[in-house]
Amino acid sequence: MKNIVEELSRRGHAITVITNSASPTVADNSTTASYRFEILQVPHSKEQFNEMMDEILRYWTYDMPNDNIIQAVLKMKPLMETSMEFNMATARTLFSNTDLLERLKTEQYDVILSDPLTIGFEYLAEQLDIPFVLSLRFSFAHTMERLCGQVPSPHSYVPAPGLSYTDQMDFTQRLKNTLFYLSQDIVFHLVAKMTLDVFYSELREYSHWLNIRVMLEALVDRNHSVTVFICSASPSVDYTKKERFSFKVFHVDFSKEEMHAVTEDFVEYWMYEAQNASMLEVGLKIWEIMGKTTQMQLDMCDSMLRNQELLDTLRQSKFDVLLADPMMPCSDLMAETLGLPYIISLRFTFGFTLERFCGQMPAPPSYVPTPPLSYTAQMTYSERVKSFLMLILQSFMFKLHSFMNLDSYYSEIYGKPTSLCEMIGKADIWLIRTYWDFEYPRPFLPNFKFVGGLHCKPAKPLPTDIEEFVQSSGDDGIVVFSLGSMIKNLTKERGNTIATALGQIPQKVLWRYSGEKPDTIAPNTRLYDWIPQNDLLGHTKTKAFITHGGTNGLYEAIYHGIPMVGIPLFADQPDNMMHMKSKGAAVMMDFNKLQSKDLVEGLNAVINDPSYKENMMKLSRIHHDQPMRPLDTAVFWIEFVMRNKGAKHLRVQAHNLTWYQYYCLDVAAFLLSVVGLILVLLIKTCCFCIRKCCGKGKPREKTD
Incomplete structure (x- = not known):
């Protein structure tokens, strides 16, 4: 690496070397070197790093030759975990240094050159919108080259690094070579799934946090002082990163990986099993997942509400309002404990249980379909029966869960008999992340305010390489494809099915996908770990949007007037896509039954049938024809609550009535x-x- 850097410097290039304070090989030679250094101050020392490397070398030299593959993996695991911790500490230090990141952006670099032993620089290249070059000898069993770089490495004649074989292997050696490849693949995927995927998810944001973040930044723009109260195991919020608002972190006894695993379990079930299960089986599975999350939620509540020192600190800060997503447990109790007005940001809950039982929102089952059933407001008799049964099932599960797990805890913390719904029902304003461009007409209450699409904004110019690919599409245009931030991989069969379909359309396709590259990928399709989705949807050459039906992407499509092909996966997505289908702005596919011809037909329909574009443009006009932008509406009601110390005059008397x-x-x-x-x-x-x-x-x- 040093030779390359010095040669580039000799040729007149301006170079900055980013390293950390614990690096044993790179010193700050800024007084003599012809290039500049940026030193990241990390929590571990050079001595600790050298000690870890010595342990690895000792094992490699003296013990590994006598161990089998399983023993080697088990003994190397703690050493690799330590190495990974050091690596992630460096990356967190880099991405929390806002001043350095801003400086790197303004200095307009042309490329990032990195060794893959240091993680995070591929993400930095993405953030700076510049090319990324790796310098590499090899990785064990060529895992990085094969699984990330898509380099072929046939086991039959390419010996895996780590085994001292030639390319002329006998049968026994080929067998050992294949087993070593497989073992290294398993180790690589385990490390990636359990550690690095979670870490990279921290750098990106889940949709719930994205909506909250947009509101917080708007409040900061209006000179409000904002503090984000977050647990140490948050899988989506990087609280080590310097922001315009501050973070108050409370410690919990479980890890980000454990919290992320619960979400993964739910997503996997919903994608691959729920569609073939009965209503009762789905309900029981949701109950099981709720049971897993309950203990985590109560641990989080204990860490907040039983920490008197923390509560005293928050009281002294004299906040004016508490804004929360109900995914954050006990935020209602926190608001009550601190004596603050309480605002909820919400899309919906299954069966509208929270809205009905806690917010007193009416939801007549005769014409309001019950989530998660994907029905329209015009239901047949059998659909109304199923919707009514789902309403009863969801109501029973919610009441049982509250009674068995939460009501007694709430009463204990509050000091007198109360319940989950009594506390949440004290919310002054409910910010609902939809609008009448999307919703079916139905009754709502005065303290329910619609802010759907609050994150949407005009498109910005695309990165140069993406713009060139988009322009190469000619008159056929492009298709944007994303299944959201939570879906990192698909099964090989599903990936190949989708890729085959995309290769049969004349449009160029930009597919956000970080999983294994499908075998059937066509020249008209490019894969990206990340795409500027809003900017692509706002591009004049965009013809269609293939989406999982998440609310954020859906509203970006409405904002820019792009018809959709929906492949809903879980949670609110089937309901979201049914809304768009019923309004004539989208076609809807079943993920598990999807065939290539179905996707091709769906794309041809929304691209070539002008009615889809016309219907979507109608929804777009409705969305834009509002007295205030959705974000301004959200900020107005938050400030309204702050000015008036609440909005109790908007709460219906139903809160004070018995059933x-x-x-x-x-x-x-x-x-x-x-x-x-x-x-x-x-x-x-x-x-x-x-x-x-x-x-x-x-x-x-x-x-x-």
Whole structure:
């Protein structure tokens, strides 16, 4: 690496070397070198790094030759974990240094040259929008070259690095070579899945945090002081990164990996199994996943609400409002404990349970389909039956879960009998992340405010390489394809099915996908770890958007007027896509039953049938025709609550009624009693009159 850098410097290139303070090989020779150094101050020392390397070399030299593959993997695992911790510490230091990142952007570098032993620089290249070059000897079993670089390495005649074989292997050696390749692939995928994928997910953002973040940045623009309260195991928020707002981190006893694994379990089930399961089986699986998350949630609540020192610090800060996503547990209890107004940001909950039971929002099952069922407002009789049964099932599960796991905890923390819904029901404003361009007409309450598409904005110019690929499409245009930030990989069969279909259309395709490259990928399709989705959807050459149906991507498509092909995977996505299909702006595919011809037909329909574009442009006009931008609406209501110390005047009286008062059962009982009493009196009176009348007409018998 040094030879390359010095040769580039000799040729007149300006070079900056980014290294860390614990590097044993790179010193800050800025006084003598012809290139500049940026030293990242990391928490570990050179001595600690050297000690780790010595342990690896000692094992490699003296013990590994006598160990089998399994023993070697088990003994190397803790050493590799330490190495990974050091690597991630360096990357976190880099991406938390906002001043350095801004300086790197303004200095307009042409390329990043990196050794893959240092992670994170590929992401830096993406952030700076510049090319990325790797300098590499090899990785064990060529895992990085094969799985990331797509370099072929046939086991039959390419010996795996780590084994001292030639390319002329006998049968036994080829067998060992194949087994070594397989073992290294397993190790690589385990390290990537359990450590690095989670780490890179931290650098990117889940959709819930993205929506909250947009609002926070708008509040900072209006000179508000904002603090983000976050747990140490957050899989989506990098609290070590310097931001315009501050972070208050509380420690929990589980890791990011454990928290991420629960989400992965849910996603995997919904993508590959839920579609073939019955309504009862889906409900039971959701119950099982809820059980796994409950303990994590209660641990988070304990870390917040039983930490008196932390609570005192928050009280002294004198906040004006608490804004939260219900995915963050006990935020309602925190608002009550601190005596703050409470605002919720929400798309929806299954069965509208939170909205109905806690927010008192009406949801008549006769014309409001029950999530997660993907029905329209115009349901058939059988659909209304299923929707009603789903409503009952979701209501029962929610009530049972609250009663068994949360209500007693809430009462203990609050100091007197209460419940989850009583606390959440105190929310002053509910910011609902949809709008009437998307929603079916249905009743809502005064404190439910629509802010769908608050993150949308005009498109910016594309990076040079992407713009060149887009322009190469000619009059046919491009198709943008993304399954969201949470889907990193597909099965090989699904990937090949989709890639085959994309190769059959004349448009160029930009596919956001970081999994294994499909075998059937065509020349018109390019894979990207990340794409500027909003900017691509706003490009004049974009003809269609293939999407999983996440709310954020859906609203970007509405904002720019791009018809969609929906491949919903889990959660709210089937419901989202059914909304768009019913409005004539999208076609919808079943992920597990999808064939190449189905995707080709769907794409040809939305691209060539003008009705899809016309319907989407109609929705886009409705979206833009609002008194205020959705983000301005959200900020207005947050500031309204701050100015007025709440918005209790918008909360309906239903919050203070018992269930029998809400349904007027006491009134019905009284009226029935009155009617019953009148009927009894009427019957008694009639009987009395009849007896009197009949008695007068009867002759008396004479007696002696």
